[in-house]
Amino acid sequence: MGRPATLSRGSIIAAAALLVREHGVEALTVRRLGEAVGCDPTALYRHFETMADLEREVGDRFLRAVDVRAREGDDWRATVRRICVRLRRVQLRQPRLAALVSAAPTRLANEMRITEALLRELDRAGFAGDQAATAYHALIELTVGSAAIDAPLASQPAGTRRRTYNDWRREYAELSPTESPASVAAADHLYLGSADSRFEAALDLLLDGISAQQRIH
Amino acid sequence: MGRPATLSRGSIIAAAALLVREHGVEALTVRRLGEAVGCDPTALYRHFETMADLEREVGDRFLRAVDVRAREGDDWRATVRRICVRLRRVQLRQPRLAALVSAAPTRLANEMRITEALLRELDRAGFAGDQAATAYHALIELTVGSAAIDAPLASQPAGTRRRTYNDWRREYAELSPTESPASVAAADHLYLGSADSRFEAALDLLLDGISAQQRIH
DNA sequence: GTTAGTTTGTCAACGGCGTTGACAAACGTT
DNA sequence: AACGTTTGTCAACGCCGTTGACAAACTAAC
Numbered sequence: 001m002g003r004p005a006t007l008s009r010g011s012i013i014a015a016a017a018l019l020v021r022e023h024g025v026e027a028l029t030v031r032r033l034g035e036a037v038g039c040d041p042t043a044l045y046r047h048f049e050t051m052a053d054l055e056r057e058v059g060d061r062f063l064r065a066v067d068v069r070a071r072e073g074d075d076w077r078a079t080v081r082r083i084c085v086r087l088r089r090v091q092l093r094q095p096r097l098a099a100l101v102s103a104a105p106t107r108l109a110n111e112m113r114i115t116e117a118l119l120r121e122l123d124r125a126g127f128a129g130d131q132a133a134t135a136y137h138a139l140i141e142l143t144v145g146s147a148a149i150d151a152p153l154a155s156q157p158a159g160t161r162r163r164t165y166n167d168w169r170r171e172y173a174e175l176s177p178t179e180s181p182a183s184v185a186a187a188d189h190l191y192l193g194s195a196d197s198r199f200e201a202a203l204d205l206l207l208d209g210i211s212a213q214q215r216i217h
Numbered sequence: 218m219g220r221p222a223t224l225s226r227g228s229i230i231a232a233a234a235l236l237v238r239e240h241g242v243e244a245l246t247v248r249r250l251g252e253a254v255g256c257d258p259t260a261l262y263r264h265f266e267t268m269a270d271l272e273r274e275v276g277d278r279f280l281r282a283v284d285v286r287a288r289e290g291d292d293w294r295a296t297v298r299r300i301c302v303r304l305r306r307v308q309l310r311q312p313r314l315a316a317l318v319s320a321a322p323t324r325l326a327n328e329m330r331i332t333e334a335l336l337r338e339l340d341r342a343g344f345a346g347d348q349a350a351t352a353y354h355a356l357i358e359l360t361v362g363s364a365a366i367d368a369p370l371a372s373q374p375a376g377t378r379r380r381t382y383n384d385w386r387r388e389y390a391e392l393s394p395t396e397s398p399a400s401v402a403a404a405d406h407l408y409l410g411s412a413d414s415r416f417e418a419a420l421d422l423l424l425d426g427i428s429a430q431q432r433i434h
Numbered sequence: 435g436t437t438a439g440t441t442t443g444t445c446a447a448c449g450g451c452g453t454t455g456a457c458a459a460a461c462g463t464t
Numbered sequence: 465a466a467c468g469t470t471t472g473t474c475a476a477c478g479c480c481g482t483t484g485a486c487a488a489a490c491t492a493a494c
Contacts, residue, residue, distance in 0.1 A: 001462040002470025030452060042453080043472045051452060112397065115389070119399035132399075133406035138419030142355075145362020168322060172332075180329060182336035182349075189350035202355030206419070208426030218491040219441025247481060259482080260443045268481060 009047050009057070012037060016058045020093070028055065063110040066090050068117035076125040077207055083117055084143045084203055088196075091147035092154040125214060135210045142206055143199075150195040165191040226264050226274070229254060233275045245272065273325060280327035282307045285334035293342040294424055300334055301360045301420055305413075308364035309371040342431060352427045359423055360416075367412040382408040 015037045019027050030051055034041030048054040066086050070079040118139065122132040153161055173187035183190075191198075232254045236244050247268055251258030265271040283304050287296040322328060335356065339349040370378055389397075390404035400407075408415075 001468080003458095003460040003472075005471060007471085029450085031450085040473050042474080045453075046471060112389075112392065112400065116392075116397040116400045119403050123399045123402065129403050130406045130409075133403050133409070134415075134418045135422070136403070136407070137415045138422050141363040141366060141416065141419050142359050142423075145364075145366050146358035147362075148365045149358060149362050172329075175329065175333075180333040182340045183329065183333045185340065186336050186346050186350050186353070189347040190353070192347075192350070198351070198354045199358065201351045202358050202423070205352070205355050205426035205430070206359075206423050208429050209422035209424070210426075212425050212429065213422070218439080220443075220489040222442060224442085246479085248479085257444050259445080262482075263442055 007037060007039060007043060007047060012044060012047055012054070013057050013061055016054060017061050020058065028058070060110060062090050062093055063114075066110065066114055068114055070121070076121040077211065079121050080118060080139065081200075081203060081207060083114065083121075084139055085196075085200065087114060088143050088147045088199060091144065092151055127214065131213055135213070138206060138210070139203075142202060146195075146199050146202065150199070154195065161195075224254060224256060224260060224264060229261060229264055229271070230274045230278055233271060234278050237275060245275065277325035277327045279307065280304075280331065282310075283327070283331055285331055287338070293338040294428065297335060297338050297356065298417075298420060298424060300331065300338075301356055302417065304331060305360050305364045305416060308361065309368055344431065348430055352430070355423060355427070356420075359419060363412075363416050363419065367416070371412065378412075 012033070016028055016033055019033060019036050023032075030044055031041045033054075034044060037044075044054070048057075066083070068083050068086075071082070074082070115136070118136055119132055122135055127135060153164060156164075168191045169187055172183050172190050175183050175187075177184045229250070233245055233250055236250060236253050240249075247258045247261055250271075251261060254261075261271070265274075283300070285300050285303075288299070291299070332353070335353055336349055339352055344352060370381065373381075385408045386404055389400045389407050392400050392404075394401045
């Protein structure tokens with residue numbers, strides 16, 4: 001009964017996801033989304049309580065894209081690494097929601113799926129329950145945390161990003177050599193390459209530490 | 218020459234910091250800040266290029282509280298650990314500002330001070346420039362990132378926090394043992410203790426990995 | 435001492451944002 | 465045919481950051 005709906009939660013979320021994918025997260029506004037689905041912006045409020053609501057749903061849809069399957073022949077470390085890299089990639093695609101999701105685990109299906117995959121690999125590696133939990137927390141904090149940090153810049157075009165990193169590196173280089181000798185000395189190596197490569201280097205260091213625990217029990 | 222100034226960068230930043238401390242970071246708008254300092258909102262643009270500019274300064278002012286001095290007799294690892302723990306503590310004390318600071322490096326005095334202290338310790342440890350930079354990035358990503366994650370919960374009372382962690386742990390325990398065996402097995406160890414202890418465990422694992430690099434060159 | 439130039443704060447306004455409440459259209463039910 | 469309900473439309477509210485024209489208040493030059 002009632003006027004027949006031309007919109008639905010599903011179609012709106014799909015349009016929103018497309019909007020984010022094509023024009024970035026900053027394009028996800030109620031007005032632009034209304035235009036995208038071809039209706040008045042306020043009609044969206046018939047299907048979502050609030051804009052944050054809609055963003056959560058879009059975020060969950062993006063989380064679905066995290067593939068947790070292990071590649072044949074990969075050991076636990078390679079698999080864990082791949083899952084973290086993939087999780088980060090998906091989080092960077094939706095920076096605004098990263099803060100919301102990282103504020104508290106959603107404990108929804110997709111997050112549980114990722115958790116299970118990580119813990120399964122750690123179990124396969126022979127870690128005891130408490131060691132596995134500690135390693136899991138460390139991995140998640142680094143992955144989700146660094147994604148939250150990098151998200152704002154990740155949403156900008158590649159050229160802008162590179163210019164920003166160059167600017168930062170130059171600022172370190174131009175510090176006083178007497179007051180900040182270590183910064184000046186390391187300036188050439190700071191913020192070099194992409195944020196992704198820096199994250200992966202950090203992840204490798206953490207995995208080194210976790211691996212070392214493997215042999216001590 | 219020119220009309221005498223009634224405002225200054227310093228007084229504006231002080232007022233902004235007070236505004237954030239009392240009403241949260243969401244209260245830091247050009248209009249409310251104008252009202253706080255008793256001038257027209259647009260007058261602030263005589264002293265700051267943009268609002269993001271001002272936010273960076275406010276963020277850096279909060280970083281003043283981070284003590285980077287090494288304790289006598291401590292080695293590089295203990296000092297680095299202490300700096301990271303202190304940085305995290307300051308970030309968590311101003312949870313709403315943590316997001317603001319973590320969005321992008323402020324590249325202002327206090328952040329440079331912390332960076333210099335960390336890089337100096339890593340240099341003291343014998344790391345080459347690129348190794349020191351990689352370790353620095355890893356430490357910052359974990360520290361600032363995990364602070365950004367934990368900040369929302371850290372602002373709530375301890376009782377609420379513990380109850381939340383208990384709830385999460387129970388949810389993992391109540392998963393299907395056939396579908397999520399690893400989660401169920403590790404449930405007793407997940408989200409145990411404080412967020413601080415989890416962070417410090419992660420930090421120790423990362424430092425293990427960094428230390429291992431020390432011997433390989 | 436008047437004039438010119440510069441700095442600084444004020445004012446009105448722009449275009450954006452999320453959100454609300456009144457209203458009209460289109461349906462199933464009575 | 466009348467009713468109640470659902471759904472989209474419309475105008476508007478109060479925020480937001482930011483801009484450009486303008487007035488006030490000082491220094492420097494003539």
